Amino acid sequence: MPKKTPNPVKSLKIPLFIIISAKLCAIVSQKLVTAYAAKLFTTPVKHKIPKRELKMDSESIQNTIHIPAIDKNIRVYEYGKSKKKALLVHGWSGRGTQLFKIADSLLEHGYSIVSFDAPAHGKSKGSTTIMSEFITSILEIEKQYGPFEIAIGHSLGGMSVLNAIKNGLNVKKAVIIGSGDIVQDILDEFVSKLRLKPEISNRLRDYFENKYQVKMDDFSAYQAAKKIAIPILVIHDKNDPEVPVKAGIHIHENLQKGSLFLTEGLGHRKILGNHDVIKKIIEFTIN
Incomplete structure (x- = not known):
């Protein structure tokens, strides 16, 4: 009898409507999609x-x-x-x-x-x-x-x-x-889940560093x-x-x-x- 394998542990997925919204923002402008991604990144689910x-x-x-x-x-x-x-x-x-x-x-x-x-x-x-x-x-x-x-x-x-x-x-x-x-890895993973271009991750980092006057890697x-x-x-x-x-x-x-x-x-x-x-x-x- 084959040995049972544990159920795979799944990652939490971002809802499709949010992914579509992010892609639409990206079509309009990089500035808009960066601001939208920043809002998502800083909004926890209660x-x-x-x-x-x-x-x-x-x-x-x-x-x-x-x-x-x-x-x-x-x-x-x-x-x-x-x-x-x-x-x-x-x-x-x-x-x-x-x-x-x-x-x-x-x-x-x-x-x-x-x-x-x-x-x-x-x-x-x-x-x-x-x-x-x-x-x-x-x-x-x-x-x-x-x-x-x-x-x-x-x-x-x-x-x-x-x-x-x-x-x-x-x-x-x-x-x-x-x-x-590594904070940058977290940003990279988040942008990847949104199915956005990797360059948005760097723009997101710059956005936070300018807004909070900190270096993200310091965290x-x-x-x-x-x-x-x-x-x-x-x-x-x-x-x-x-x-x-x-x-x-x-x-x-x-x-x-x-x-x-x-x-x-x-x-x-x-x-x-x-x-x-x-x-x-x-x-x-x-x-």
Whole structure:
């Protein structure tokens, strides 16, 4: 009898009507399609909170706080009452309760949790945001809710954690899960999914650099990794269709005190609830 193979993990697809809209914009002008792509790139999808996350949602103390540096308000979750605190950071189109299984396990091991809905995510208001606002939010949350023993981030949240540490977030350890390494690669992949010409990716980069007066590559996780001296656990799935495993490996290669844990068949999101992954996180956290 043939051995069963796991179901392939599929990448999230951009709806066809958006692809057609982008192509129509490209016909009109490069400036228009760049602005349209920028709008899409900075607009997360707000998902209804699933039932599995309702326990953390209902048992958390929730407050809305102001982030002065970006003049936006975000929802913050306090889960548990221990003085030992862990900061959890969701990824793009995620929520502050998305890492609930990791949160529950940390609670069992004597930690309390602080998480948040990033700008334009979950219960936080707004429709657009960008990684720099994730980072700014993390640093403000540390001022109001810290100090934290450890920070754990998924996907864009992991990239944001590394950049926040580079910019002064004071934690003893960090875990990043399924995170990208090079911002330009993320832009390239996004433009490819829109089925636009590769040159639009460079125009998109220039658009953001002019608008925010930053260099996009300065936010690349592998760059931040070079400047971080604390222990970092990098977790990535070999079959991640959203962020290729080479990204996690590249980040690990640039860390001073990094460890790498690769999984198989969990993709980009199931990895957050996997028993072996959570066990690895707990071992790393408490040892």
